[in-house]
Amino acid sequence: MRLYRATLMHTPGNPFQMPGTLQALDDGALLVDEQGKIAAAGPHAELRAASPGAEVTDLRGGMLLPGFIDTHVHYPQVRVLGGLGMQLLDWLEQITLPEEARLADNTYAGSVAREFLSALAANGTTTALVFGSHFAGAMEVFFSEAARSGLRVVAGQVVSDRLLRPELHTTPDRAYQEGRALIERWHGVGRSLYAVTPRFSLSASEGILGACAALMAEFPEVRFTSHINENPREVGAVRALFPGARDYLHTYEQAGLVTPRSVLAHSVHPSERELGVMAAQGCSAAHCPCSNASLGSGLFPLRRHLAAGVHVSLGTDVGGGSGFSMLKEGLQAYFTQQLLGEAGTPLGAERLLYLATRAGAEALGLEDQVGDFSVGKAFDAAYLRPEPGGTLATVLAHAPSAERALSALFTLGTQGDVAQVWVQGEAVYRRQTPVSGVSG
Numbered sequence: 001m002r003l004y005r006a007t008l009m010h011t012p013g014n015p016f017q018m019p020g021t022l023q024a025l026d027d028g029a030l031l032v033d034e035q036g037k038i039a040a041a042g043p044h045a046e047l048r049a050a051s052p053g054a055e056v057t058d059l060r061g062g063m064l065l066p067g068f069i070d071t072h073v074h075y076p077q078v079r080v081l082g083g084l085g086m087q088l089l090d091w092l093e094q095i096t097l098p099e100e101a102r103l104a105d106n107t108y109a110g111s112v113a114r115e116f117l118s119a120l121a122a123n124g125t126t127t128a129l130v131f132g133s134h135f136a137g138a139m140e141v142f143f144s145e146a147a148r149s150g151l152r153v154v155a156g157q158v159v160s161d162r163l164l165r166p167e168l169h170t171t172p173d174r175a176y177q178e179g180r181a182l183i184e185r186w187h188g189v190g191r192s193l194y195a196v197t198p199r200f201s202l203s204a205s206e207g208i209l210g211a212c213a214a215l216m217a218e219f220p221e222v223r224f225t226s227h228i229n230e231n232p233r234e235v236g237a238v239r240a241l242f243p244g245a246r247d248y249l250h251t252y253e254q255a256g257l258v259t260p261r262s263v264l265a266h267s268v269h270p271s272e273r274e275l276g277v278m279a280a281q282g283c284s285a286a287h288c289p290c291s292n293a294s295l296g297s298g299l300f301p302l303r304r305h306l307a308a309g310v311h312v313s314l315g316t317d318v319g320g321g322s323g324f325s326m327l328k329e330g331l332q333a334y335f336t337q338q339l340l341g342e343a344g345t346p347l348g349a350e351r352l353l354y355l356a357t358r359a360g361a362e363a364l365g366l367e368d369q370v371g372d373f374s375v376g377k378a379f380d381a382a383y384l385r386p387e388p389g390g391t392l393a394t395v396l397a398h399a400p401s402a403e404r405a406l407s408a409l410f411t412l413g414t415q416g417d418v419a420q421v422w423v424q425g426e427a428v429y430r431r432q433t434p435v436s437g438v439s440g
């Protein structure tokens with residue numbers, strides 16, 4: 001048993017439904033067992049007295065949060081981050097798809113996978129729903145590297161059969177065969193799960209969506225993810241490609257792909273009908289505010305999603321987004337809602353923490369295992385501790401409440417403030433202290 005002594009913050013409930021779910025303990029502790037599960041949580045003095053033999057990891061001076069859960073992030077797109085100046089379809093054609101084609105080479109894919117997984121961990125992300133590569137070989141490489149990294153990933157091969165580039169196209173039969181082989185090899189192995197992943201209806205014929213549906217029916221535990229209603233030009237093109245569909249969601253719905261296992265990224269331009277069906281089917285929307293701003297996609301109608309009863313989580317959407325930081329994503333989500341004025345939903349610290357952690361666990365059906373520090377869950381955690389002397393350190397030192405400390409963290413925090421990260425009690429990242437005072 002090991003006792004982690006720290007200032008703890010987590011949201012073991014949904015603050016959009018029940019305000020006041022933020023729990024903060026100033027001198028708190030988590031007792032973690034040999035399986036990496038939380039055996040007890042509470043004030044440090046109490047846990048210490050009850051478990052005098054436990055070894056103590058002293059994390060005072062920072063904040064211990066549940067590991068972040070990123071519900072939309074593209075593995076092949078690390079190296080295209082920063083490609084500013086375009087909207088979705090031009091950005092895909094000119095910057096992103098040429099890079100994705102390079103993952104046909106497994107050695108290249110391995111380097112990218114390692115860069116990607118290291119960046120997730122260094123930003124405190126312990127679980128991610130990962131949009132994969134179009135190549136089965138690159139997915140083999142990815143799952144192997146993910147197992148080595150210790151992170152939890154829900155990932156799948158991306159499938160498409162039109163309008164991208166020929167080398168990224170497959171066929172329904174091949175999509176089914178390769179998907180099946182990957183699921184049998186990786187789903188439920190270690191900390192990996194599989195997600196069936198058509199890129200978007202624009203690049204997926206009814207045949208491809210049918211192959212995805214066949215996999216979902218055959219493997220009732222695998223997850224599903226895709227894109228929806230991101231950009232007006234994209235939405236118009238999908239309408240033209242599926243003249244029989246009522247709207248974008250209907251293209252997935254007709255194939256039986258809208259279920260509680262589905263996470264649809266973006267949903268910036270939904271109709272009321274689409275929101276009603278998403279809510280009724282228990283499917284989640286992954287909100288990616290940095291990407292929506294960067295690609296000029298629009299302002300996410302969070303209020304309408306919540307009013308309809310659609311579950312919402314957060315995603316960084318690397319590389320359309322602006323990096324791996326779920327703190328930055330939370331801040332941009334807050335900005336977006338502020339910019340919407342009356343139509344926006346205020347996002348205080350409690351809601352931001354929930355969106356960056358537990359909401360993701362709920363979207364992935366993992367809320368019994370991760371997402372907060374409840375007893376029985378895995379110890380997946382990020383320790384945030386700014387280096388002394390910076391602005392965040394100053395603000396935290398004077399924060400009048402836990403909420404203010406947390407909102408300062410979302411406002412000012414960066415990758416450099418992530419000091420240590422654990423998954424299931426195993427250290428997966430530790431910040432290297434910069435060498436200071438060396439000149440020449």
Ligand SMILES: O=c1[nH]c(=O)c2nc[nH]c2[nH]1
Binds near residue numbers: 088096227291317
């Ligand atoms: O933000 C996005 N990134 C992508 O790579 C993509 N592909 C289809 N639609 C997409 N949207």
Ligand SMILES: [Zn+2]
Binds near residue numbers: 074131227320
């Ligand atoms: Zn995306």
